[in-house]
Amino acid sequence: MSFVNNRLFRERIFYNALGGLVLIIIFGWILFWWTEKGQSSTSASINKPCIAIVIDDFGYRNDHIVDGFLSLEVPMSYAVIPGHNYSSDFAREAHSKGFEILIHMPMESHEKLERVEPLILTSSMNSFEIENAILAAFHEIPEAVGMNNHQGSKATEINWMMNIVGGILKRENLYFLDSRTSPQTKAEETIKKNQVKTGHRNIFLDNKEERNYIENQLKKIAALAKAQGFAIGIGHAKELTLEVLEKKIPELLKNGYHFCLVSEVLDK
Numbered sequence: 001m002s003f004v005n006n007r008l009f010r011e012r013i014f015y016n017a018l019g020g021l022v023l024i025i026i027f028g029w030i031l032f033w034w035t036e037k038g039q040s041s042t043s044a045s046i047n048k049p050c051i052a053i054v055i056d057d058f059g060y061r062n063d064h065i066v067d068g069f070l071s072l073e074v075p076m077s078y079a080v081i082p083g084h085n086y087s088s089d090f091a092r093e094a095h096s097k098g099f100e101i102l103i104h105m106p107m108e109s110h111e112k113l114e115r116v117e118p119l120i121l122t123s124s125m126n127s128f129e130i131e132n133a134i135l136a137a138f139h140e141i142p143e144a145v146g147m148n149n150h151q152g153s154k155a156t157e158i159n160w161m162m163n164i165v166g167g168i169l170k171r172e173n174l175y176f177l178d179s180r181t182s183p184q185t186k187a188e189e190t191i192k193k194n195q196v197k198t199g200h201r202n203i204f205l206d207n208k209e210e211r212n213y214i215e216n217q218l219k220k221i222a223a224l225a226k227a228q229g230f231a232i233g234i235g236h237a238k239e240l241t242l243e244v245l246e247k248k249i250p251e252l253l254k255n256g257y258h259f260c261l262v263s264e265v266l267d268k
């Protein structure tokens with residue numbers, strides 16, 4: 001009796017060990033396959049030219065154009081002007097759909113602004129007022145991970161202003177994208193000195209509201225991305241820009257480009 005029990009016991013141990021070994025082999029193989037798959041998709045996306053598109057001037061409207069941008073199926077960065085009717089709702093919805101949010105901070109321009117902005121950085125403000133305006137913007141749109149300038153041809157040329165902006169962005173751990181609305185902009189270099197992650201717009205998509213022009217600008221962005229690995233384009237929340245993107249994104253993907261967020265191509 002004890003002999004039989006002993007044999008049964010040994011057999012049970014043997015089969016348990018065998019089962020464990022099979023499980024380890026299966027688990028190991030799955031782990032290996034998963035790691036390989038991850039590595040190959042990462043290296044494939046690194047090698048593809050990367051197009052980072054920012055769409056400016058969200059916050060004013062809530063219509064089919066906004067819905068269209070929210071339906072794009074590639075990574076995009078959306079810049080929202082603070083203080084408008086739809087600013088915070090749009091930012092929340094876009095963020096929930098996986099888009100990256102920037103504060104599109106109005107800054108003083110050499111030209112007279114078309115619209116009066118509720119929050120704007122001007123050279124007549126002191127550092128306390130500039131800080132309050134920036135903090136109010138990020139308080140209204142907490143989804144934002146960075147900032148770019150709306151207008152700002154005058155403000156971005158002023159070192160002391162950009163230095164204050166840089167200090168606040170550093171403290172709040174936010175990035176800065178220079179829209180480059182002035183050829184004399186000092187924004188990127190000054191803000192970078194504050195150890196803030198920065199980048200700048202390479203090409204504007206839609207300075208002219210003409211379909212051919214916008215398509216051509218997108219081609220230029222793609223060509224630059226191919227040449228240097230990535231390119232940053234800025235467009236606006238307008239119908240024609242949306243239509244061109246809806247039409248051209250599938251073609252660009254087919255031709256080996258991929259789309260990325262601004263935060264992925266900073267400091268390059």
Ligand SMILES: [Zn+2]
Pocket residue numbers: 056057104149150151
């Ligand atoms: Zn703007």
